[in-house]
Amino acid sequence: MSLIVFLTSDEHFQDEWSRRQNMPEVRDWPEKLLPIIEEFSACFDSMERYELLFQYAKRNPSPLHPEEWNEQNQVLGCQSRAHVSCSLDDEGNFILRGGADAQIVQGLMTITAIALNGMDPSHVSAMTPDFAEEMGIKSSLSPSRANGFLNMFNRVKDEASLLSEGE
Amino acid sequence: MPLDVESIRSDFPILGRKLPNGKQLVYFDNAATSQKPQCVIDAMSKYYSEYNSNAHRANHTLADEATTALEGARMSISTFFGTSPDQMVYTSGATEAINLVSYAWARENLSADDVIVLTEMEHHADIVPWQQLSKEKGVEVRYVPIDTDSFTLDMDAFEVAVKGASLVCVVHTSNVLGIRNPIERIVELSHSQGARVLLDCAQGAPHERIRFDDSEVDFVAISAHKMGGPTGIGCLLVKKDAMEQMGPFMTGGSMIKTVSTDGSTFQVGHAMFETGTPRIAEAIGWGAAVEWLEQFDMKEVHSHINRIASWTAGRISEIEGITVYGDPSRNDSSGAVSFLHDSIQSQDLALLLDEGGFAVRTGHHCAQPLMNALGVPSTNRASFWLYNTMEEAEAFVDHLSYVADRFSDK
Numbered sequence: 001m002s003l004i005v006f007l008t009s010d011e012h013f014q015d016e017w018s019r020r021q022n023m024p025e026v027r028d029w030p031e032k033l034l035p036i037i038e039e040f041s042a043c044f045d046s047m048e049r050y051e052l053l054f055q056y057a058k059r060n061p062s063p064l065h066p067e068e069w070n071e072q073n074q075v076l077g078c079q080s081r082a083h084v085s086c087s088l089d090d091e092g093n094f095i096l097r098g099g100a101d102a103q104i105v106q107g108l109m110t111i112t113a114i115a116l117n118g119m120d121p122s123h124v125s126a127m128t129p130d131f132a133e134e135m136g137i138k139s140s141l142s143p144s145r146a147n148g149f150l151n152m153f154n155r156v157k158d159e160a161s162l163l164s165e166g167e
Numbered sequence: 168m169p170l171d172v173e174s175i176r177s178d179f180p181i182l183g184r185k186l187p188n189g190k191q192l193v194y195f196d197n198a199a200t201s202q203k204p205q206c207v208i209d210a211m212s213k214y215y216s217e218y219n220s221n222a223h224r225a226n227h228t229l230a231d232e233a234t235t236a237l238e239g240a241r242m243s244i245s246t247f248f249g250t251s252p253d254q255m256v257y258t259s260g261a262t263e264a265i266n267l268v269s270y271a272w273a274r275e276n277l278s279a280d281d282v283i284v285l286t287e288m289e290h291h292a293d294i295v296p297w298q299q300l301s302k303e304k305g306v307e308v309r310y311v312p313i314d315t316d317s318f319t320l321d322m323d324a325f326e327v328a329v330k331g332a333s334l335v336c337v338v339h340t341s342n343v344l345g346i347r348n349p350i351e352r353i354v355e356l357s358h359s360q361g362a363r364v365l366l367d368c369a370q371g372a373p374h375e376r377i378r379f380d381d382s383e384v385d386f387v388a389i390s391a392h393k394m395g396g397p398t399g400i401g402c403l404l405v406k407k408d409a410m411e412q413m414g415p416f417m418t419g420g421s422m423i424k425t426v427s428t429d430g431s432t433f434q435v436g437h438a439m440f441e442t443g444t445p446r447i448a449e450a451i452g453w454g455a456a457v458e459w460l461e462q463f464d465m466k467e468v469h470s471h472i473n474r475i476a477s478w479t480a481g482r483i484s485e486i487e488g489i490t491v492y493g494d495p496s497r498n499d500s501s502g503a504v505s506f507l508h509d510s511i512q513s514q515d516l517a518l519l520l521d522e523g524g525f526a527v528r529t530g531h532h533c534a535q536p537l538m539n540a541l542g543v544p545s546t547n548r549a550s551f552w553l554y555n556t557m558e559e560a561e562a563f564v565d566h567l568s569y570v571a572d573r574f575s576d577k
Contacts, residue, residue, distance in 0.1 A: 101512050103515050
């Protein structure tokens with residue numbers, strides 16, 4: 001006798017319905033994030049969301065290539081490798097360049113860059129990472145998971161704070 | 168007699184758990200820590216709810232009951248490992264047991280002229296204490312490489328490395344590769360050189376009945392939590408002549424005989440190494456675990472685990488992009504199956520497996536020298552114990568195939 005019970009697609013649907021019913025009402029994201037959140041919200045299940053995240057990983061608008069990875073730009077506390085470099089463009093707008101060997105972190109990094117690039121650094125430093133939860137990538141937000149997204153996001157905020165102070 | 172796995176599973180309430188995404192838990196992270204049978208949970212709960220008290224040196228009823236239970240557990244555990252209670256030192260786990268040998272035996276008996284032999288497949292816990300000792304006392308540390316084709320120890324290199332050695336520290340079964348080392352041959356070669364042998368049995372003890380008095384091994388380090396017991400407790404088994412060469416390590420608490428302003432005297436034997444308040448609840452829990460394990464033939468336990476690991480390794484190695492590290496098809500291999508996919512990063516793969524309900528471990532598994540030898544930064548590792556089933560393994564292979572097909576670079 002099999003000891004394992006797998007969810008049927010009906011149960012999948014109920015799980016997904018329940019997740020969407022429990023979404024927070026407040027949407028205080030940068031405007032560029034809204035279509036992305038909508039795109040993720042339209043996914044059938046978590047595997048489809050991860051698949052979409054893998055696709056975003058390949059579309060980083062401002063990549064930090066592996067040959068540029070070093071100890072200074074490494075995000076500490078990740079088991080996978082993640083590197084970020086934050087700067088301001090000629091007009092003083094925030095630019096995040098990043099790279100990671102894990103596609104899930106890389107995908108979240110891409111979405112973060114799409115959201116933050118061009119913003120005032122003081123606004124970046126006030127951002128929260130809960131858009132990932134809104135997208136249904138909740139597990140990436142758990143600090144006990146060693147996948148690095150939270151560490152990456154906090155590092156970006158810290159650097160944005162320093163840049164906004166003119167350092 | 169084959170194991171009645173369905174009956175075994177009924178002793179582990181956690182195995183019925185569903186994850187937050189609604190998926191049935193399939194627990195394949197047993198090399199990191201095993202689940203605990205209900206009797207272990209009950210024994211620890213009973214201690215705290217009915218007779219919680221500090222052990223030893225008291226005349227009240229609760230202290231007497233706690234002391235009896237603590238020492239009763241020592242009797243059960245030492246009997247399970249084929250030795251007497253006076254050759255067993257409670258520690259916090261295998262790591263502390265190895266550090267105890269490093270501090271209480273090696274620092275008393277080794278100097279700059281001595282050689283310690285390790286292997287490339289050691290856990291960090293059996294490398295770093297010896298590197299620290301080398302820094303402090305100038306002891307030479309030699310590493311025996313592995314053959315990266317067979318994933319076994321290079322025994323020709325071992326025969327060279329052991330010449331003139333004073334201590335050989337070797338893992339019984341690799342936590343990454345699942346390979347069981349040729350312990351009997353290693354002990355023979357080591358003793359022929361006059362070297363003592365420390366065996367790290369953290370992974371070996373859940374699979375193979377350790378008969379300490381029947382072996383020639385001098386020190387054995389064991390963790391309870393990988394064999395059904397609680398975290399935070401383990402032991403060091405020590406041969407009597409080796410224990411006589413050991414000096415005090417940590418001081419205070421139970422190891423004290425007398426203290427005056429002129430100095431202190433210490434207990435002798437295992438009591439000298441058990442400082443502070445004992446881990447009473449944990450010892451009682453571990454005692455319950457070994458009493459639970461006593462109902463099984465450990466050879467049957469090993470065969471069951473080996474069969475699942477061997478089958479799983481064979482099937483996942485057929486998935487395009489998957490490489491298996493280790494050789495679970497060997498009859499003496501444990502339940503650890505390490506693998507990597509060539510285009511799905513290990514952390515990503517672990518999350519995608521978790522989405523299907525499968526708990527596997529990912530990382531360097533505290534064995535970075537082995538990862539360097541294998542030329543990889545990390546692996547995914549599924550590891551099985553006696554409550555896992557072929558149905559679970561089949562579901563795992565199906566899910567891994569699905570993930571590999573859907574997420575690999577094409």
